[in-house]
Amino acid sequence: xxxxxxxEVRRGPCAVLRGVDLDLRxxxxxxxxxxxxxxxSTLLSALCGELPLAAGEVLxxxxxxxxxxxQLRAQHLAVLPQHSTLNFAFRVEEVVGMGxxxxxxxxxxxxxxVAAALTAVDSGHLLxxxxxxxxxxxxxxxxxxxVLAQLWPGGEGQVLLLDEPTSMLDPLHxxxxxxxxxxxADQGGAVLVIVHDLNLAARxxxxxxxxxxxxVFSSGSPDQVLRAEPLxxxxxxxxxxxxxxxxxxxxxxxx
Amino acid sequence: xxNTSYRLFVLLxxxxxxxxxxxxxxxxxxxxxQNLVMVLLRAVGFDVASTPALEQAQLIVSxxxxxxxxxxxxxxAVLALSGVAMQxxxxxxxxxxxxxxxxxxxxxxxxxxxxxxAMLGGIxxxxxxxxxxxxxxxxxxxxxxxxxxxxxxDGQTHVATMLLAGIALAAxxxxxxxxxxxxxxxxxxxxxxxxxxxxLNGASYARLWPLLLITFAVALWLPRRAKAxxxxxxxxxxxxxxxxxxxxxxxxxxxxxxxxVGAAVAAAGMIGFIGLVVPHVLRLxxxxxxxxxxxxxxxxxxxxxxxADLAAxxxxxxxxxxxxIVTALIGAPFFLYLLLKSRF
Numbered sequence: 001x002x003x004x005x006x007x008e009v010r011r012g013p014c015a016v017l018r019g020v021d022l023d024l025r026x027x028x029x030x031x032x033x034x035x036x037x038x039x040x041s042t043l044l045s046a047l048c049g050e051l052p053l054a055a056g057e058v059l060x061x062x063x064x065x066x067x068x069x070x071q072l073r074a075q076h077l078a079v080l081p082q083h084s085t086l087n088f089a090f091r092v093e094e095v096v097g098m099g100x101x102x103x104x105x106x107x108x109x110x111x112x113x114v115a116a117a118l119t120a121v122d123s124g125h126l127l128x129x130x131x132x133x134x135x136x137x138x139x140x141x142x143x144x145x146x147v148l149a150q151l152w153p154g155g156e157g158q159v160l161l162l163d164e165p166t167s168m169l170d171p172l173h174x175x176x177x178x179x180x181x182x183x184x185a186d187q188g189g190a191v192l193v194i195v196h197d198l199n200l201a202a203r204x205x206x207x208x209x210x211x212x213x214x215x216v217f218s219s220g221s222p223d224q225v226l227r228a229e230p231l232x233x234x235x236x237x238x239x240x241x242x243x244x245x246x247x248x249x250x251x252x253x254x255x
Numbered sequence: 256x257x258n259t260s261y262r263l264f265v266l267l268x269x270x271x272x273x274x275x276x277x278x279x280x281x282x283x284x285x286x287x288x289q290n291l292v293m294v295l296l297r298a299v300g301f302d303v304a305s306t307p308a309l310e311q312a313q314l315i316v317s318x319x320x321x322x323x324x325x326x327x328x329x330x331x332a333v334l335a336l337s338g339v340a341m342q343x344x345x346x347x348x349x350x351x352x353x354x355x356x357x358x359x360x361x362x363x364x365x366x367x368x369x370x371x372x373a374m375l376g377g378i379x380x381x382x383x384x385x386x387x388x389x390x391x392x393x394x395x396x397x398x399x400x401x402x403x404x405x406x407x408x409d410g411q412t413h414v415a416t417m418l419l420a421g422i423a424l425a426a427x428x429x430x431x432x433x434x435x436x437x438x439x440x441x442x443x444x445x446x447x448x449x450x451x452x453x454x455l456n457g458a459s460y461a462r463l464w465p466l467l468l469i470t471f472a473v474a475l476w477l478p479r480r481a482k483a484x485x486x487x488x489x490x491x492x493x494x495x496x497x498x499x500x501x502x503x504x505x506x507x508x509x510x511x512x513x514x515x516v517g518a519a520v521a522a523a524g525m526i527g528f529i530g531l532v533v534p535h536v537l538r539l540x541x542x543x544x545x546x547x548x549x550x551x552x553x554x555x556x557x558x559x560x561x562x563a564d565l566a567a568x569x570x571x572x573x574x575x576x577x578x579x580i581v582t583a584l585i586g587a588p589f590f591l592y593l594l595l596k597s598r599f
Contacts, residue, residue: 048496050492050495070495070498070499070500071498072498073498074496074497074498075498077496078496079492079493079496081490081492081493084489084490084493085346085489085490086488086489086490087346087347087348087488088346088348088488088538088543089538089542089543090488090542090543090544091542094485094542094544095489098485098486098489098497099497101482101485101486101497101498101499102497102498150497
């Protein structure tokens with residue numbers, strides 16, 4: 001649904017992203033891995049049209065991204081940035097309700113969707129609280145609820161791009177958030193998620209993209225990508241890869 | 256939520272109505288409520304028996320106090336609206352319309368008109384207020400356009416660069432005003448100083464119309480962008496991802512503020528703190544949602560300026576304080592209080 005062909009992004013004279021091909025497909029969660037500065041966030045910005053492309057193109061449902069009318073694009077593509085700078089005392093449901101701004105579905109429907117999206121990220125109890133009084137992790141969940149509400153309930157043709165949605169979350173919520181993302185994909189949407197935790201990636205992603213110095217080092221299923229050699233090459237980290245004793249996905253243990 | 260905002264609008268509307276009535280009734284010559292009602296009835300077409308007191312009241316209200324009240328209403332409303340727009344643009348609840356250079360530009364324009372006019376041998380009494388207004392308006396618009404240009408790079412407007420450019424240009428304008436002050440003779444200096452303190456004195460319909468039109472346009476236009484302003488508070492990229500044309504929005508916000516503040520300063524001189532304090536207080540009362548905040552700020556700004564003008568007229572009657580002193584006396588301590596309370 002979201003396709004990128006031969007993406008190149010330049011910052012000054014140097015290319016920070018080169019020759020990246022990517023295909024986000026319906027019902028699948030694609031994880032992006034890579035060391036700090038590998039170009040993960042740059043890739044995400046390029047995919048949503050935030051950064052100008054030096055070469056290549058991004059197609060959303062077969063149509064060049066820049067040709068989409070703003071509001072229609074917002075109904076098909078939602079983006080969660082790494083940091084938020086919101087500095088005003090909105091209530092939680094108002095922040096999540098902003099996800100409904102591209103629509104005119106009416107107050108009643110919006111209120112229901114906001115409540116459902118908050119419940120999906122295990123934050124129903126935050127209803128009525130002031131955003132500024134929330135902790136970092138709670139804010140992150142509220143923003144995830146906002147982008148989920150923007151595409152609610154999710155379906156064929158809709159794409160969600162998430163930049164480190166679990167970076168500030170406790171262990172339980174890292175899982176519950178990625179389960180919510182998984183549930184969104186199961187409705188037919190396509191998801192790209194930047195994660196640092198290799199085991200979370202192994203468990204929740206269908207496809208993985210390993211970035212190294214602005215290029216794709218390896219891509220494929222978690223079994224194909226999460227092997228000791230490429231991980232050593234990219235992260236400089238020695239790991240053991242075993243099978244998860246209960247689930248079939250790879251389990252990565254630092255040596 | 257909706258009920259709360261209805262109640263708020265009823266309250267703000269009532270306060271504004273009281274402010275208008277008091278502005279029309281009070282002054283060096285007090286007008287009784289009965290006569291004021293008669294004047295208003297007559298104005299809307301009723302046949303009212305004439306008495307000498309009524310005739311006098313009608314003259315005072317229609318020629319002096321009504322234009323003055325309308326001027327205060329428009330200036331207060333447009334300054335408060337511009338404050339909301341700038342705080343949204345800079346995503347900072349402490350932003351002020353002056354940040355984009357419009358006030359300093361207008362002050363420079365006024366200095367050019369006052370001192371330059373005097374040096375050229377004086378402009379005729381009849382024309383000087385108009386030339387002053389036009390120069391102030393042009394100065395405000397010009398400096399803002401320059402600040403906006405300096406903030407643009409690669410087809411994008413960087414608000415942080417705009418902020419710093421605004422500070423730099425305000426300093427430059429300050430230097431130029433200083434130069435004019437140095438060159439001015441005593442009488443001109445006095446005009447310049449008083450203009451910088453702001454006043455609703457000398458309101459006339461001819462100078463009122465442009466401001467009323469601009470205020471009306473800004474008050475109609477900005478609420479149409481309320482949802483986009485809400486999204487902008489999340490961040491520029493976030494607003495773009497929500498489907499808003501952010502560059503266009505920023506241009507509109509700067510343009511509305513430059514027009515609004517430029518016209519307000521041109522008509523009434525420099526009046527500070529309305530644009531900062533009014534949106535701030537209302538945000539504490541109703542939250543940051545611009546769909547409520549914008550119209551509420553317009554109403555409250557108008558009321559606050561009318562009350563400030565009443566204080567300016569009555570405190571030292573028959574002399575009159577410049578209104579800028581009154582708003583600064585109310586605004587500055589209040590601003591400090593908000594800073595120390597630190598919950599925006």
